[in-house]
Amino acid sequence: MSRKITIGIILLFIVTGIVGAIHLMNQDAVECMVITQKNQQVAVTFDDLNREAFSGNLINGKGDVTFHEYTGVLLADLLKSKGIDLTNASGVTVTSADNYSVVFTAEEILQADRVYAAITADGKKIEGIVPGSDGVQVIVFGDPNSRRCVRFAQKITVNIP
Amino acid sequence: MKLKIPLSHLIFLAICIALSLVTKRVISPITNLLTDFLRVPGGGAATAFSLMFLVIATSSIQWPLATAAAGFVQSLLALSMGMGAYQGAFAILTYTLPGLVIDLFRKFYPRRDNAYFSLSCGAANTTGALLTNLLVFRLEGISFLLWMLIACVIGLLGGLLGGLLFHRIERIPEFRRFVLCQEK
Numbered sequence: 600m601s602r603k604i605t606i607g608i609i610l611l612f613i614v615t616g617i618v619g620a621i622h623l624m625n626q627d628a629v630e631c632m633v634i635t636q637k638n639q640q641v642a643v644t645f646d647d648l649n650r651e652a653f654s655g656n657l658i659n660g661k662g663d664v665t666f667h668e669y670t671g672v673l674l675a676d677l678l679k680s681k682g683i684d685l686t687n688a689s690g691v692t693v694t695s696a697d698n699y700s701v702v703f704t705a706e707e708i709l710q711a712d713r714v715y716a717a718i719t720a721d722g723k724k725i726e727g728i729v730p731g732s733d734g735v736q737v738i739v740f741g742d743p744n745s746r747r748c749v750r751f752a753q754k755i756t757v758n759i760p
Numbered sequence: 761m762k763l764k765i766p767l768s769h770l771i772f773l774a775i776c777i778a779l780s781l782v783t784k785r786v787i788s789p790i791t792n793l794l795t796d797f798l799r800v801p802g803g804g805a806a807t808a809f810s811l812m813f814l815v816i817a818t819s820s821i822q823w824p825l826a827t828a829a830a831g832f833v834q835s836l837l838a839l840s841m842g843m844g845a846y847q848g849a850f851a852i853l854t855y856t857l858p859g860l861v862i863d864l865f866r867k868f869y870p871r872r873d874n875a876y877f878s879l880s881c882g883a884a885n886t887t888g889a890l891l892t893n894l895l896v897f898r899l900e901g902i903s904f905l906l907w908m909l910i911a912c913v914i915g916l917l918g919g920l921l922g923g924l925l926f927h928r929i930e931r932i933p934e935f936r937r938f939v940l941c942q943e944k
Contacts, residue, residue, distance in 0.1 A: 604920065
């Protein structure tokens with residue numbers, strides 16, 4: 600009987616391993632943002648954002664300059680990878696989960712090393728609006744303050760005039 | 761029917777309840793490594809090793825509903841010591857009902873072999889996990905399946921370990937005399 604139980608435990612252990620692997624694969628593809636252009640909607644997963652390391656200085660409201668290291672993707676590259684062309688766009692609006700929104704011009708988005716979507720900051724995962732969950736923050740270098748660094752970024756809307 | 765309970769049984773049960781609570785505290789960080797990695801809530805895995813001591817206790821003393829009673833006492837202790845965590849008052853249910861499952865198992869499976877320990881602990885832990893999900897976590901789909909499978913596998917393993925431990929302490933003459941009430 601003990602042998603049967605041991606075999607049963609080993610089999611269940613294998614099944615648990617397989618289910619765990621499937622579960623983790625599904626987790627990696629978790630949708631974190633939505634890009635909207637006219638009537639078209641494109642989902643963005645955390646995998647789409649995990650592309651490059653970048654760093655730079657940010658200036659807070661008091662004028663203090665701080666250096667930070669991030670993992671994420673240049674917003675222009677993300678839009679390009681999702682087949683979104685900014686040629687006819689007047690700009691891009693980024694909206695957070697708490698409905699804070701910020702507008703970027705198409706020129707700002709297309710500038711090298713300017714607007715990024717980040718998933719880690721200084722080696723730590725960026726938190727989502729639900730405590731303990733993963734989130735996305737838009738990072739803007741070169742602004743006089745960090746007001747346009749949108750936390751809990753959830754929606755990117757391409758504005759077409 | 762008047763139930764006569766020897767003092768040695770009460771002492772042994774109290775020791776097992778204390779060991780059960782301490783084990784849960786000690787083993788939680790280790791099992792959380794696994795559940796954090798798999799991104800499912802922790803707790804269910806550590807409970808298996810905690811239930812192991814209740815199965816040992818109530819296999820040794822033969823009162824009806826002893827495990828449910830021990831689970832109830834344990835839930836009150838856990839609540840008073842702030843171990844109920846996210847469950848709050850629901851801890852009374854999630855600690856007591858797995859005990860009831862062990863009692864039912866004990867009634868319908870009178871042998872005290874490794875299969876009894878493993879299956880009863882596995883069934884009790886799975887019941888606890890199911891109940892916690894129903895009352896607190898509300899996991900669905902593959903996350904729920906994984907949560908239940910982890911509870912079941914670790915429950916079976918914990919029970920098997922409990923069985924091995926029980927068969928070891930069963931050989932101690934004092935244990936046979938005072939707890940199992942067997943004469944020399």
